[in-house]
Amino acid sequence: MSNAFPPIETESLSRGRLNLLGSALGPFLTLGIVILFFAVTDQIRENGGTFLSQRNFRTISVQTATVAVAALGMTVVIIAGGIDLSSGTTVALSATVLAWGLKHNWPWAIAVAAALATGGLAGFLNGALISLLRVVPFIVTLGTMTIYLGVAKMIAEETTIRPDQATQVPHWLQELLSTRNEALWLGLPLGVWLALGLALALAAVLRYSVFGRYVYALGSNESTARLCGINVPANKIALYTLAGLFVGVAGMYQFSRLSSGNPTSGLGLELRIIAAVVIGGGSLSGGRGTVLGTLTGAAIMAVIASGCTQLGLNNPVQDVILGVIIIAAVTLDQVRQRRMAG
Amino acid sequence: MPLSRVLLLVFFVSWGLAGCSGQDAAGPKSPSGGGAAGAKKKYRIAVIPKGTTHEFWKSVHAGADNAAKELGNVEIIWKGSHLEDDRDGQISVVQDFTTQRVDGICLAPLDSQALGPFVKEAKQEQIPTVIFDSALDDESSIVSYVATDNYNGGVLAARQLSETLDGKGGVILLRYNPGSESTNQREEGFLATLKAEFPGITVLTSDEYAGTTENSALDKAQQLLIKFRGKVDGIFAVCEPNSTGLLKALELEGLAGKVKFVGFDPSPHLVESLRQKKLHGIVLQDPVKMGYQAVMTLMQHIRGETVEKRISTGEYVATPLNMDEPAMKKLLNPQQFGE
Numbered sequence: 256m257s258n259a260f261p262p263i264e265t266e267s268l269s270r271g272r273l274n275l276l277g278s279a280l281g282p283f284l285t286l287g288i289v290i291l292f293f294a295v296t297d298q299i300r301e302n303g304g305t306f307l308s309q310r311n312f313r314t315i316s317v318q319t320a321t322v323a324v325a326a327l328g329m330t331v332v333i334i335a336g337g338i339d340l341s342s343g344t345t346v347a348l349s350a351t352v353l354a355w356g357l358k359h360n361w362p363w364a365i366a367v368a369a370a371l372a373t374g375g376l377a378g379f380l381n382g383a384l385i386s387l388l389r390v391v392p393f394i395v396t397l398g399t400m401t402i403y404l405g406v407a408k409m410i411a412e413e414t415t416i417r418p419d420q421a422t423q424v425p426h427w428l429q430e431l432l433s434t435r436n437e438a439l440w441l442g443l444p445l446g447v448w449l450a451l452g453l454a455l456a457l458a459a460v461l462r463y464s465v466f467g468r469y470v471y472a473l474g475s476n477e478s479t480a481r482l483c484g485i486n487v488p489a490n491k492i493a494l495y496t497l498a499g500l501f502v503g504v505a506g507m508y509q510f511s512r513l514s515s516g517n518p519t520s521g522l523g524l525e526l527r528i529i530a531a532v533v534i535g536g537g538s539l540s541g542g543r544g545t546v547l548g549t550l551t552g553a554a555i556m557a558v559i560a561s562g563c564t565q566l567g568l569n570n571p572v573q574d575v576i577l578g579v580i581i582i583a584a585v586t587l588d589q590v591r592q593r594r595m596a597g
Numbered sequence: 598m599p600l601s602r603v604l605l606l607v608f609f610v611s612w613g614l615a616g617c618s619g620q621d622a623a624g625p626k627s628p629s630g631g632g633a634a635g636a637k638k639k640y641r642i643a644v645i646p647k648g649t650t651h652e653f654w655k656s657v658h659a660g661a662d663n664a665a666k667e668l669g670n671v672e673i674i675w676k677g678s679h680l681e682d683d684r685d686g687q688i689s690v691v692q693d694f695t696t697q698r699v700d701g702i703c704l705a706p707l708d709s710q711a712l713g714p715f716v717k718e719a720k721q722e723q724i725p726t727v728i729f730d731s732a733l734d735d736e737s738s739i740v741s742y743v744a745t746d747n748y749n750g751g752v753l754a755a756r757q758l759s760e761t762l763d764g765k766g767g768v769i770l771l772r773y774n775p776g777s778e779s780t781n782q783r784e785e786g787f788l789a790t791l792k793a794e795f796p797g798i799t800v801l802t803s804d805e806y807a808g809t810t811e812n813s814a815l816d817k818a819q820q821l822l823i824k825f826r827g828k829v830d831g832i833f834a835v836c837e838p839n840s841t842g843l844l845k846a847l848e849l850e851g852l853a854g855k856v857k858f859v860g861f862d863p864s865p866h867l868v869e870s871l872r873q874k875k876l877h878g879i880v881l882q883d884p885v886k887m888g889y890q891a892v893m894t895l896m897q898h899i900r901g902e903t904v905e906k907r908i909s910t911g912e913y914v915a916t917p918l919n920m921d922e923p924a925m926k927k928l929l930n931p932q933q934f935g936e
Contacts, residue, residue, distance in 0.1 A: 301639075302641065302698075305696055305697045305698060308696070310696055311696045314692050314693065314696050317692075318688075318689045318692065321685065413775045413806070414775040414776050415708070415775065415776040417710055420710075429714075433714070434692070434718070435718065435721075509685065512685055512688060512711075513684050513685065513688075513708065513711040514710055514711055514713075514714070515708065515710055515711055517684070517708075517776065519682075520684060520685065523683075560686075560689060560693075561689070561693050564676055564689075564690055564693035564694065564697075565693055565696070565697045567674045567676070569649075569675065569676065570649055570676070570677060
């Protein structure tokens, strides 16, 4: 790899590559501590002992799948130095399109393809606007966030679309994230396996493909990347489109879980998606972030939410704990990075 | 530097091992815990509201807590979804309580469909569920449905508004949010009653949604008051944030007290405005009774008694005339959790 693009082999780039595991170690450690904390307190509690059960981890994996898949896409965007605030409402938009298609008796394959395409198209538009208008991603996606919300409301005619479960929703889509025993394949529902498969594929793309290296290069230093002959607009559009496809998959997940398409059910989701990437070691200034880290980040949030419910801790406490962990995880990671750089 | 990495790795692996050994310990502990509790079992009941910050839910919480105190052997675990109106979050909460094997669940579903499969899943795990406040489409897996008859609430609102208008004039229905079952029932009850009983009343608009917050309600109400100025004689706002936003809009437009106004659900501010005749009626539910009845019904079922499939907790109208009667006073200022 380094032979291919010697001039853009910046410090942060080589660090991101050499320490692939290393940069995911911090979040991993946090996850371990969080799990341990809840496991111990759960053991002490009267009637406790359910937190470490296989069933609970299965439930947590299902609860985090939607955010995790969308966060995979966000990882690409954030590594490239961008941000996508529209990802939350795009999740809901894709779910709404899927629900609309099924409600109108489209074959499920077409409805699902339309939902994924919706995500991809939304991402394409983000990338195109960012490249063509030369407006920063934060502003562009702040705008498209409400545009996609509006479009979803138009499709749903400002209500919730509910396809008939018995006749219009295929069985596999209902069971995609179900923890019922019949729905499990090798201990996990299909949707979780699909998410893991997508994560592996994305990790390979980021690490071994030329496009993947461009993504890191763009985030490390965009002007250097341009000087090296990378087609910045084309690659940006491509990476936002790719991220959009992941968001489309997340939309399918949300539909499966809610069994309906609701235009507003993605509001606020973008913050959790971004938080997963950031807790997982992604840097908002670009050039840094890993797939493994992001999955870990998403898992940390899900474990905290589940653990707090199981311990009977109320929402205000949970809000505070999550906030503290976001700041602590990122601070620790930065300290570690600085030490390694120095 | 490599050394610190190695240390971290060792650290992590040991956490992992600690986690695994914890899992082994989980097996023997739970049954013995159950045995010890057999002497005097303490029932753990999860109560899951639609939101946690509205005053209505604090009163439900108080009612559930009253029931627990009265029964003595019940512990209430009060837990809403993380964000208001977060369906996915509420599903997660139900799943978590199912995993944790509570003895029963009282649930106010945010979505009449989405929560269905998860209530069914709880039933398969022998955890009974009482639904309160808002209905679930699929009632095959539930013990009982404890709620206000919202349709009747809308009927009462229509009658109160028409009475203050002497049966004639133009009225606006300020709806809440698309897809909300309970408010939809109120809206339908209101419109159907006006149509059937009060031919002198014209409905100026009935398809405007005020949204979920006071702020969005204020914006929408102000737009409507400007649009229908001079034509509007009465308004019905279908819930508390709606009513508060509308009241503010009426004050800003100088129409407070002039346009007849019936709200739904009280707040101290709305009650004060009722006294000042800026409001001409508030439809009341009984959230304290709802929380109490939900927990009581669930425990009756757990004890093996048969329970009613549908329990109504009552609807009432407070007016400037009757608001100081003791029964109304109690409903206008319901007990809240922690008082």
